[in-house]
Amino acid sequence: MIDYHFDWSVIARNSDKLIDALILGLWLAVVSLAIGSVIGLLAAYARVSGKWWLSRPVWLYVEFIRCTPLLLLIFLIYFGLPEFDISFLNKTQSFVVSLSLYAGAYMSEVFRAGLASIPKQYVEAAKAIGLRPWQRQAYVILPVMFRITLPSISNNLISLFKDTSLAAAIAVPELTFTARQINANTFRVMEVWLTASALYLVTAYLIAILLRLLERRYAAIR
């Protein structure tokens, strides 16, 4: 370690690759959060539906995801689906499917808590002006729930962004995979991993700040 001489030129030479990889990671996180939110919302409604044939399978899905490692899910989908002749997914798409399913399980719990915490009085006011059930959801319950759950959604986005590093395991060229490749070609271990860490840290922190601004804007409305 004492003999280690830092040579940061390796980073400058590979900066394009690293930035592209970072952007891919961000994109993977945002897309998975978006798809996961849709899955999560449907799952949350299924959980609160009071119909066992809807809530039971969803409960199984949520517990399966929560109690198994994400990496396992990634392998299961990437290596498993082709065994069933489902091979139209490339590795990036396959990873998005995994991360979205993973996000969906966590988002369903966020939304379930959010739906449960909507004050009854808003629902009654919505009923009293004659809004139909779906209108009450669309114009009152969901907008209020979104504001209540925004801090949890922010946390999930940051977690998902960090979890995109697991895509390296199936050779999706995101930041961790790219850093490992540069590392393998240049043997500049510390420079590359420190830079990758710094990029994760700064990006995650910027996301947190941005979302906190958004939260503040909406928190005032509650």
Add this chain to the structure above:
Amino acid sequence: MTDQPLLQATAVHKSFGDVEVLKGIDLTVRQGQVVSLIGASGSGKTTFLRCVNLLEEHDGGEILLDGDPIGYRDIGGKRRRLSEAKVSAQRARIGMVFQQFNLFPHLTAGDNVMLGLTKVLGKSKAEAREIAGHWLGRVGLAERRDHYPYQLSGGQQQRVAIARAVAMQPRLLLFDEVTSALDPELVAEVLGVMHALADAGMTMLLVSHEMLFVRDVSHHVVFLDKGRIAQQGRPADVFDNPENERLRSFLGRFHGLFGRASAAS
């Protein structure tokens, strides 16, 4: 005022589990009439009000609005609940103002009023904006239309809530203890708005503990006791000649407000 019964309740029953809260309420509200429900807490007044627009489901009896049964219909001798769409349409004809205002927190005052106009009554944005402006003006809040509920005082929020209910041009307006959650100095502004609506001929059914206001604004006062109507009549009869023992003792709590009642207790 006409003799046309707008709301007609017959033998309305309601239980929560084993507790029977309404034990057969018969009540008629005519068009243009202001009817007030008074009584101790737990007497069933709020529950009855909530049954009228189906925030609670009555277990027995019938509530007719313009001759149209609310919430339920007899089909082949069986009592069946109407579809949610039909119930929603019925609710749109009845306005309700709540104790806790219940403004939508994510919408401005103007948007709170406009939501029902555009989504329920199908009015255009422009028309809804004009109607909302008109009613916010009537409750003295024209310049607050872009404020969110959290930026308004309790009294202002309640006035927006009244504007939201009345802008829908309901056949009947329900007021559920609308001043109970307000600081004393804010009560007058809300009662003033309600008084103006009553003067304009709005049909109103209200639950209130503001006895002076009730006496002043009502055409008919109903005293509920343990889920039954114990006495009803013109305000002068109810407040000045309380025949019912429980009513006398109830009015006695409002020390000095009513001559004979306070003397009797």
